[in-house]
Amino acid sequence: MAGSGAAIRLRALSKSYGPTHALAGIDLDVGHGEFFSLLGPSGSGKTTTLRLIAGFEEPTAGSVELAGQDVTGLAPYERDVHTVFQDYALFPHMTVEQNVGYALKVRKVPRAERAERVRAALASVRLEGHGRRRPAQLSGGQRQRVALARALVDRPAVLLLDEPLAALDLQLRGRMQAELKELQREVGITFVFVTHDQGEALSMSDRVAVFNAGRIEQVGTPAEVYEKPATAFVAGFVGVSNLLTGEPARRVTGAPGPYSIRPERITLSAPSAEREAAGEHRAGGTVADVVYLGHAVRVLVDLDAGGRLTVLRHAGEPATEAAPGARVLLRWPAAHAVPLPADPGEPGTDPDPGAPATVPAPARGPH
Amino acid sequence: MRPAGAGPVGRPGAGGGPGRGPVRAFVRALHRRPRLRLTLLLSAPLAWLVVAYLGALAALFLSAFWTTDPFTSDVVRTWTTANFREVLTTSVYWHVALRTLGTALAVTAVDIVVAFPIAFWTARVAAARHRNLLVVAVLTPLWASYLVKAYAWRIILSAGGPLDWALKPLGLSGPGYGLPAMITVLAYLWLPYMILPIHAGLANLPEDVLEAAADLGARSWRTFRSVVLPMVLPSVAAGSVFTFSLSLGDYIAVQIVGGKTQLIGNVVYSDITLDLPLAAALGTVPVAVVVLYLLAIRRTGALDSL
Numbered sequence: 001m002a003g004s005g006a007a008i009r010l011r012a013l014s015k016s017y018g019p020t021h022a023l024a025g026i027d028l029d030v031g032h033g034e035f036f037s038l039l040g041p042s043g044s045g046k047t048t049t050l051r052l053i054a055g056f057e058e059p060t061a062g063s064v065e066l067a068g069q070d071v072t073g074l075a076p077y078e079r080d081v082h083t084v085f086q087d088y089a090l091f092p093h094m095t096v097e098q099n100v101g102y103a104l105k106v107r108k109v110p111r112a113e114r115a116e117r118v119r120a121a122l123a124s125v126r127l128e129g130h131g132r133r134r135p136a137q138l139s140g141g142q143r144q145r146v147a148l149a150r151a152l153v154d155r156p157a158v159l160l161l162d163e164p165l166a167a168l169d170l171q172l173r174g175r176m177q178a179e180l181k182e183l184q185r186e187v188g189i190t191f192v193f194v195t196h197d198q199g200e201a202l203s204m205s206d207r208v209a210v211f212n213a214g215r216i217e218q219v220g221t222p223a224e225v226y227e228k229p230a231t232a233f234v235a236g237f238v239g240v241s242n243l244l245t246g247e248p249a250r251r252v253t254g255a256p257g258p259y260s261i262r263p264e265r266i267t268l269s270a271p272s273a274e275r276e277a278a279g280e281h282r283a284g285g286t287v288a289d290v291v292y293l294g295h296a297v298r299v300l301v302d303l304d305a306g307g308r309l310t311v312l313r314h315a316g317e318p319a320t321e322a323a324p325g326a327r328v329l330l331r332w333p334a335a336h337a338v339p340l341p342a343d344p345g346e347p348g349t350d351p352d353p354g355a356p357a358t359v360p361a362p363a364r365g366p367h
Numbered sequence: 368m369r370p371a372g373a374g375p376v377g378r379p380g381a382g383g384g385p386g387r388g389p390v391r392a393f394v395r396a397l398h399r400r401p402r403l404r405l406t407l408l409l410s411a412p413l414a415w416l417v418v419a420y421l422g423a424l425a426a427l428f429l430s431a432f433w434t435t436d437p438f439t440s441d442v443v444r445t446w447t448t449a450n451f452r453e454v455l456t457t458s459v460y461w462h463v464a465l466r467t468l469g470t471a472l473a474v475t476a477v478d479i480v481v482a483f484p485i486a487f488w489t490a491r492v493a494a495a496r497h498r499n500l501l502v503v504a505v506l507t508p509l510w511a512s513y514l515v516k517a518y519a520w521r522i523i524l525s526a527g528g529p530l531d532w533a534l535k536p537l538g539l540s541g542p543g544y545g546l547p548a549m550i551t552v553l554a555y556l557w558l559p560y561m562i563l564p565i566h567a568g569l570a571n572l573p574e575d576v577l578e579a580a581a582d583l584g585a586r587s588w589r590t591f592r593s594v595v596l597p598m599v600l601p602s603v604a605a606g607s608v609f610t611f612s613l614s615l616g617d618y619i620a621v622q623i624v625g626g627k628t629q630l631i632g633n634v635v636y637s638d639i640t641l642d643l644p645l646a647a648a649l650g651t652v653p654v655a656v657v658v659l660y661l662l663a664i665r666r667t668g669a670l671d672s673l
Contacts, residue, residue, distance in 0.1 A: 056578050076581040083582045089575035093597045102593075103583040150583070 006065070007032045007158055007190040008053060013062035014214075015048050022048040024214040025062060030158075030192060030207075035184050037193045037201040040211030041237065046194045049211075050160050053192065054083050067157055077106075082151035083160045087167065088143045090135040096122070096146050097131035103154045121149040124183065141172045148183070158190045165200065177204055198238045202226060210234045226262075232340050235260035242266075242309045244337065251305035252283045259337040263312035266332045268299060268322060282331045285309070287322045301330060424654070431647035442643050450648035460634070464652055467630040470550055471614035475561075475607045477554040482561035482606065489562070490569035498570070505562050513556065517623045520552045524624055544626035552624050553614050560609035568602025569595070604667045611660055615653045 008030040015023040023045040030036045038046035051057045053064055055076035063072045071079050082103070090099050098105075101118045109117070122128055125145035135143055144164060151159055165173045165180075181204050184191045195201050201208050202222040209219045210233070218230040229235035232243055245258030253259065271284060284304045291298040299311040299322055309330060322328055397404045434447050454460045489501040508516065521544075523529050530541035542548050572595065580590040618632025625633075631653055638646040 054578075054582060056581075075586075076578065077584045077586055081582070083579070085575045085579060087573075087575060089573065089579040091576060091579070091594055091598075102580070102585075106584040106589060154584075 005032055005068070006030060007034070007067060008192065009065040009068075010049070010053075011063045011065070013049070013052060013064065014060050015045075015052060015057060016060045021214050023052070023059075026214075026216050028209060028216065028219065030190060033188050033190055035181065035191045035193065035204060035206045037195055037205040037208045038211060039195055039198060039201040039208050039238070041196055044211035045214040046196075046209075046211045047162060048214075050083075050162055050192065050194050053158070054081055054160055055079050080157040081160060082154075082156040082158075083162065084144075084147045084151050084164045086163045088135075088147040088164075090143060090146055090150070092135055094134075095131065096127065096133050096135070096138070099135065099146055100131075100150045100153050102150065107154065109154075117153055118149075121153040124152070124186070125149045125179075140168055141176065144168065144176060148180075152183075152187060152189070155187070156189065158192060159184075161191060161193045163194055163196070165195075166197075173200075180204065202238070208238075210238060212237070228338055229260050229340065232258060232260065235338070235340060240310060240312070243340075244307065244309070248303055248305040248307040252303070253281050253334070253337060255339075257337075258340045260340055261309070261332055261337050263298070263310045265336040266309065266311045266330050268301075268311050268313060269329050269331070271327050271329045279334045280331055281334050281337055282329060283309075284327070284329055287324050287326045287328055289324055290322060299328075301328060303330075427647050427650055427654075430644055431651055433644045435642050435644060440641055450645045453645065454648050454652065460649065463629055463631055463634055466546075466628070467615060467632075467653070468656060470546070470553070470630060471611045473550045474553045474557065474614040475610045477550065478558055478561040478610045479603055479607065481554070482558060482565055483603075486562050486565035486569055490566045491572075502563070502566060505559050505566070509559055514619070514623075516556060517552060517620045520548075520555065520620075521623050524548050524551075544624050546625070546628050548624045548626070549621055549628060549630075552620050553617060554610075556620065557610040557613050560613070561603075561606035564602040564606040565599060568599040572598055601667050604664050608661065608664060612653075612657045615656060 006029040008028070010026055010028040012025045012027065013023060014021065014025040026045070026049065028049075038049055040046045048057070052059050053066075055071070055074060055078070059072065063070055065071065066079060066081065091102065094102070097115075097118050100121050101114050104114045104117060118131070119128075122131060125148050127142060127145050127149065130138065130142065130146075135146065138146065144167075147164070161180075165176050168176060177200060180191075193201070193204065202225075205222055207219060207221055208225050210217045210225060212233045218225055218234045220228075220230075225234060225238050229238065229241070235241040235243065240263050242261040242263060243258055244252065244261060246256060249255065249257035249259055285301040286304075287299060288302045288308065289300040291300075294315070296315055297313050299313065300308055301311060302308050311330065397407075430442065431450055432446055432448065434443050434445055434449060435441060436443050485505070489498060489505065493501055524541055524544060525531075526543060528541065534540055542551070576594060576598075577590060580594045585593065616632055618630060618636050621628060621630050621633055631649060635646045635649050638649065
């Protein structure tokens with residue numbers, strides 16, 4: 001996808017603020033017309049990467065290429081890139097029209113053409129008739145759209161979006177996600193989307209780069225990142241995951257792992273003397289807790305082999321009536337126990353050193 | 368012993384002893400009547416504001432309608448509009464009023480031009496840890512006596528003084544005492560009042576708005592012209608309220624470095640013993656001008672940022 005014609009190419013890009021390394025040398029290629037997400041917790045370097053692409057900061061080392069041209073030393077106004085800021089950064093003293101037309105005015109586009117393009121840009125974000133208002137008179141979602149129209153009005157090669165939906169309430173955010181994706185498909189511009197919300201990244205992106213501690217842990221399609229996490233960090237940050245490692249892993253699978261197993265891949269049944277099927281892992285255990293989630297049930301199981309696994313079952317499935325203390329049998333296809341690299345002692349890869357057999361991952365997962 | 372169920376628990380030493388019952392009843396009454404509470408809280412400062420502050424202005428305005436005994440110069444309380452007529456029809460007063468207005472505007476203009484780069488430096492260029500120190504440095508001249516500063520300028524501007532000496536190699540000489548000297552000194556005196564609001568305005572400019580301008584293609588100068596300046600304009604207007612109104616009423620610096628120049632303040636000062644009502648009528652001119660100025664300024668939103 002990121003062949004010779006990459007829209008963005010980052011090479012050994014790093015940024016330090018005094019002794020802190022915000023970005024520790026990353027390589028990344030983003031293809032033309034891609035919806036590409038930079039996903040990671042706060043402080044992982046994703047926003048720094050965005051600011052380096054926009055030109056708001058100078059890298060400590062490495063280079064930024066846009067459409068094959070090295071832009072590393074260039075100012076923001078010399079790059080064919082626009083940004084949608086987290087707090088929108090609209091000009092408060094200008095009307096919506098003036099905000100949207102700013103880039104055109106700077107580029108000395110004639111007045112009549114400017115008016116026409118501003119009108120078209122406002123129409124594309126469904127804000128016709130709001131042109132004469134000031135940003136202060138708009139709602140959060142409307143400001144968001146003005147910021148989008150302002151950044152898209154002169155068709156930049158790349159649009160950078162810095163957590164643009166973070167300030168919106170949940171419902172509006174869902175609607176804007178769909179709109180944003182549709183808009184990107186329409187205009188065909190490369191979108192680089194920074195977010196810490198893995199659900200957002202998975203549902204909107206063509207590809208995702210998962211950031212952790214100033215490095216990229218994995219780049220891939222949402223399915224790749226979710227199904228085949230490359231590291232324990234990715235397994236834990238993208239969705240909910242079980243980490244099976246050490247002695248429990250050896251007793252269940254025959255190898256020390258570590259393995260990542262998605263909770264929804266595990267089947268729950270009553271203990272039986274049935275023989276183990278080929279290509280299947282099974283482990284006996286005791287239900288420790290059952291959490292009702294509405295559309296699903298989360299069952300925490302203490303394995304006989306040691307450690308605890310989280311199982312996610314859809315509501316209404318027979319095995320969901322498990323009560324704490326009940327004996328159960330867990331099974332999953334061996335292919336869904338994804339082997340992870342064993343990085344000994346690397347900080348950040350084992351989010352919960354206190355419970356070595358499992359990862360109690362972030363609360364929300366894609367269901 | 369604490370009576371059961373009485374009042375807030377755990378407030379030791381709240382009077383204790385005999386005064387307790389009535390005090391508590393009073394406090395409880397206050398608690399139930401927020402209006403009464405507010406009245407009691409504000410009546411003293413409001414009385415001060417009305418009697419001492421607005422009262423003095425009213426007295427000024429009222430006495431402008433009286434007249435004086437031509438022999439004794441005593442104020443005679445007969446109602447007349449002659450003073451205002453005299454002020455409005457005498458060309459000398461018109462000249463003085465216009466000169467005062469022009470001076471105040473010139474001082475404000477000089478202060479804006481000088482203060483903006485300084486404020487830009489203290490608010491956006493200087494390292495963040497130095498900024499507070501720089502603001503204090505801007506304020507320090509305000510700690511020195513007004514008179515000392517004015518007389519220092521008298522020395523600087525005197526014939527053969529430091530300014531003449533410094534300009535001599537260039538074949539020039541200082542302006543001497545007069546209108547330019549006065550504008551210079553007043554601009555110097557009120558400069559901090561202009562720097563501070565502009566500094567605050569610039570410091571409060573959101574970084575991402577400036578980045579957005581650059582991101583959309585604007586170079587530094589364009590960003591300054593189309594984003595920074597319009598957004599800081601209310602702060603400039605706020606500063607001008609100070610420089611303008613302070614200049615309008617000044618008469619001491621005028622006496623010290625103004626030479627023969629007369630502003631409204633001087634005329635009021637020299638008339639006040641001879642013809643108090645006329646002086647009062649003259650004194651209402653700057654008040655009226657400042658009120659008009661504030662009304663004009665209000666449209667920029669500057670009063671919100673004071």
